[in-house]
Amino acid sequence: MSTTDAHLIFERSRAGRSAVAQAPRDHAATRIPANLQRKSAPGLPAASELDVVRHYTRLSQKNFSIDTEFYPLGSCTMKYNPRACNSLAMLPGFLNRHPHAPASHSQGFLHTMFELQEMLKEVTGMKAVSLAPMAGAQGEFTGVAMIRAYHDARGDTERREIIVPDAAHGTNPATAIMCGYEVREIPTDASGDVNIEALKEAVGPQTAGIMLTNPSTVGVFERRISEIAKIVHDAGGLLYYDGANLNAILGKVRPGDMGFDVIHMNLHKTFSTPHGGGGPGSGAVGVGERLLPHLPVPHVIEDGAEGYRFATEADYPETIGRLAAFAGNAGVLLRAYVYMRMLGREGMQRVSEFATLNANYLARELERAGFDLAYPERRATHEFIVTLKKQAKSTGLTAGDVAKRLLDHGYHAPTTYFPLLVPECLLVEPTETESKETLDGFVAAMAAILEEAGRDIDTIKAAPHHLPNRRFNEVAAAKALNVVFEAPAEADTLARTGTSG
Amino acid sequence: MSEAPKDLKYTKSHEWVRSEADGSVTVGITDHAQELLGDLVFVEAPETGSSLEAGSACATVESVKAASDIYAPISGEVTEINEELADSPEKVNESPFEDGWLFKVKPSDAGELDALMDADAYAAHVEAES
DSSP: OOTTOOOOGGGGOOTTOOOOOSSOOOOGGGGSOGGGSOSSOOOOOOOOHHHHHHHHHHHHHTOOOTTTSBOOBTTTOOOOOOHHHHHHHTOHHHHTOOTTSOGGGOHHHHHHHHHHHHHHHHHHTOSEEEOOOSSHHHHHHHHHHHHHHHHHHTTOTTOOEEEEETTSOTHHHHHHHHTTOEEEEEOBOTTSSBOHHHHHHHOSTTEEEEEEESSOTTSSOOTTHHHHHHHHHHTTOEEEEEGGGGGGTTTTOOHHHHTOSEEEOOHHHHTOOOOTTSOOOOOOEEEOGGGGGGOOSOOEEEOGGGOEEEOOTTTOTTOOOOSSSSSSOHHHHHHHHHHHHHHHHHHHHHHHHHHHHHHHHHHHHHHHTTOEESSTTSOOOSOEEEEOHHHHHHTOOOHHHHHHHHHHTTBOOOEESOSTTSTTEEEEOOOTTOOHHHHHHHHHHHHHHHHHHHHOHHHHHTOOOSSSSOOOOHHHHHHSOOOOOOOOSSOOOSSOSSOOO | OOOOOTTOEEOTTSEEEEEOTTSOEEEEEOHHHHHHHOSEEEEEOOOTTOEEOTTSEEEEEEESSOEEEEEOSSOEEEEEEOGGGGTOTHHHHHOTTTTTOOEEEEESOGGGGGGSBOHHHHHHHHHHHO
16 A cells, blocks of 8 residues: 555545444434425545545555654654543543533533643642633733733733744744734844843833743743843733743743743643644643733632532633633643643653753754754753754755655654744754654764765755655745645536435 | 845845935845745735835745745835735845845935945844854
């Protein structure tokens, strides 16, 4: 069987072919009133069960995933997703709970979510947590929306700027704009820290807050965070913590103790829920004292004899409101809960210890193999940056080339060309779940690419060679992307005929 | 080293400015800037007739690597934009100083031009940055 087969399931469709469900099911659809039932079947592919199994098995074989390959994608924390999290989150009691079920019928689930909130509070040093945001970007939006609500509630409406360091994730300035703020960018100094003088110049009565990632996106800990917090607070602004790099400090340092007023966490990164296919995610937010009244609903509270229930607008009249129909992605939250319970307090410390140990080991080994680190004098956090600036000039080997050639060696590429302030960069994050043998194998592959670049750059420029698809024309992929399937008009092979329901 | 024509003025953020005979100025991004960005896929120019404030973000270029703001090198009114870039943003990569120009401005204070760098100062700036 070839993994290069690029047919869509729609193209495998032959009229009249079908598969029969293997398990009997309740025909709930027949109870839908006749006037609400559709009159013709939807244009779904008609295929045999074997065709369907082969089609999706082939598709899954094209996956480059954490379950098949080392995936050191910096800033994304592609750690192993323990199977126990999956199986426990799939317990029927959780799986079959209707989101509209009354609290009295949902005490187990609500208790679990309450404990998750409490654990996240403890590990981040915040006063309260809401699990409502559905993903990281929404968590960011929630955080800055609360900052806005705080200033507005005080009648402090002249604060129109959010300060964002140039090393920030692109989502930070985007979030500030979405919340109606202007972005004020400040530079990073040569050692990778925020430029304090530039920060002092930037703050003022127009400052609503600063968005900061610590450790930062250049893979180093922001050493003067207390000073930064004081400068921003003295100017009347608030501090927002982007939780993208929480894995580096888990159980060691708490954003709340650093002076942050609000934090979003990517449970799908730090707390190991699957996210390789685009989610679903969880952007839980934590707040300090100042933002407590504005926390989004619903989140779980303890209510005396009633047990646990979701807090609503009635409990939090100054809440920024709701972010979705329900409280976050329950399945993701449950997986994160199990993960945290399995680790315990000591286990969480081991996460950050091994994540930073692996990153520093890998950084030194790559340096020994001939690669340049962007910040060689700094200890890496859970990730670090390699710059191919020298090689791009001498042999033409760019960061993009290394990324493509690594695929041939069976490794997912690190993050390329981010952060933008380091030329020809690879942002490498091994995570704590990889063994020394895996890291050594990666170093060997990187060394082989470096050696190959000196004698045969053309082979690298055409990589990948061993994947279902070769190198894309990235300009055409960006400008003329076409992912629309158009069914052939002459032969309608889809299952449009037949009865509905 | 990338090219930087002697008759142009430059900003630290890698825009170039050419003074035209009619008193207007043409603005683009430097060869060095397009090299850093990589192949461009999209250019969002300011609107004709809009007024620019020197140093503020006024346009966006997007490449296969990143989206990047373009900062107005000079204050004034936008008199013309390079319409061809809508369909052919690659002109900025191919010819950053000629066919790949971005927009033209009628300066409100031509004296602002004096604050910009000449080619030698810009070359030194690029060297210091890299």
